[in-house]
Amino acid sequence: MDFRWESFVFAIVAFGILYWLLNRYAFGPLFGIMEKRREMIQEQLNSAEKNRAEADQFIEEQKQALQQARKEAYDIIEQARVTSSKQADDIVQTARNESTRIKEDALQEIETEKNKAVAALKAQVSGLSVLIASKIIEKQVDEQSQKELVDQYLQNVGNKS
Numbered sequence: 001m002d003f004r005w006e007s008f009v010f011a012i013v014a015f016g017i018l019y020w021l022l023n024r025y026a027f028g029p030l031f032g033i034m035e036k037r038r039e040m041i042q043e044q045l046n047s048a049e050k051n052r053a054e055a056d057q058f059i060e061e062q063k064q065a066l067q068q069a070r071k072e073a074y075d076i077i078e079q080a081r082v083t084s085s086k087q088a089d090d091i092v093q094t095a096r097n098e099s100t101r102i103k104e105d106a107l108q109e110i111e112t113e114k115n116k117a118v119a120a121l122k123a124q125v126s127g128l129s130v131l132i133a134s135k136i137i138e139k140q141v142d143e144q145s146q147k148e149l150v151d152q153y154l155q156n157v158g159n160k161s
Contacts, residue, residue: 128153 132153
């Protein structure tokens with residue numbers, strides 16, 4: 001096998017020229033495209049990480065908002081329970097006050113009716129007393145007749161009361 005230096009040098013020169021041409025016109029744009037692709041992928045990764053962090057933050061905010069809404073709902077229910085209990089107490093107290101007032105009115109009415117009855121009884125007694133006195137004066141009665149008149153008077157008073 002003959003080794004030809006001219007072919008070898010020619011091949012090396014051709015390879016050098018090809019390498020220089022590729023480096024100048026092909027590798028530069030190819031490496032540029034690859035670098036742009038790497039930057040785009042890195043941006044997408046960064047964006048995905050940022051979106052995930054924002055989603056986690058949003059989820060946490062939603063959890064806090066839900067917790068706050070539950071607390072507010074509990075507070076509203078508790079306030080309604082306290083208000084209804086207070087209203088029930090007020091209604092009971094009003095009913096007690098009204099029953100006390102009705103009872104006092106009834107007692108006062110009873111007292112008034114009693115006083116009217118006593119006054120009417122006094123009027124009847126005085127009328128009967130006058131009647132008995134006039135009967136006694138009209139006729140002179142003996143002691144037995146007087147006793148009968150008094151008993152009759154007392155019986156009349158007892159029947160009318």
